[in-house]
Amino acid sequence: MACESSVVSPNRNPEISRDEMEERLRYYLGITNFVWLEGALNEDITDAHIDGMARFLDSHTILAVARDDFGDLYESISMADYDKIVSARNAAGEPYKIVEFPLTKKKMKGLGYKGSYLNFYVGNKVILMPVYNDVNDSVAAELLARLYPGRRVVKIDVTKLYKYGGMLHCVTQQQPQSPR
Incomplete structure (x- = not known):
């Protein structure tokens, strides 16, 4: 599952078509089923x-x-993307169960839009969850605790992090090089 806007667009990998990207993902990661959203x-x-x-x-x-x-995710987001999510099928051709998460109730200062709780990190014993000092922080934390029993939900205030690009899941993916 990916957004064309962040994988195969004029801003990202402009020389690769979606079909070529699928071919590479099949080869390198063994992916057999794709859910593409348009994105923003x-x-x-x-x-x-x-x-x-x-x-x-x-x-x-x-x-x-x-x-x-x-529709509050991005100004140009299409509800067709939501429809693609809820109509997606897994590799066995079965429909997915959809568990919905709220966004923050308020637009986040410095972000310009509402914050998402889905950009969390799953560790062996913990879930690192973004929080925004918003009423929906506790709603999302309760959902995560139910979905990941046995893992402790650790709330991390990300109101300064998002200004610099990405969130918890994003910033935990890179392997930084140590300074020399």
Whole structure:
């Protein structure tokens, strides 16, 4: 599951078509089933990474921004992307169960739009969850605690982090090189 805007667009990998990207993903990662969303260009530094919109819990469940909030993700986001999420099928051809997460109730200062709780990090014993000092912080934390039993939900205030591009899931993916 990915957004074309952040994987194959004029801003990202402009020389590669979606079909070519699928071929590479099949070869390198063994992916057999693709769910492509349009996404949104030029509205944030990530060009709409999927991990703020939707992500897999397991092979039968997708966690997604709630339908009522989905249009608040980005100014140019299309509800057709939400429809693609809820109509997606897994590699066995079965429909996914959709678990909806709210966005923040308020637009975040410095972000310009509502914050997503889906950009969390899953560790062996913890879930690192973004929080925004918003009423929906506790709603999302309760959902994560139910979905990941046995892991402690650690809330991390990201109100300064998002200004610099990306969120918890984004910033935990790189392997920094040590200074010499």
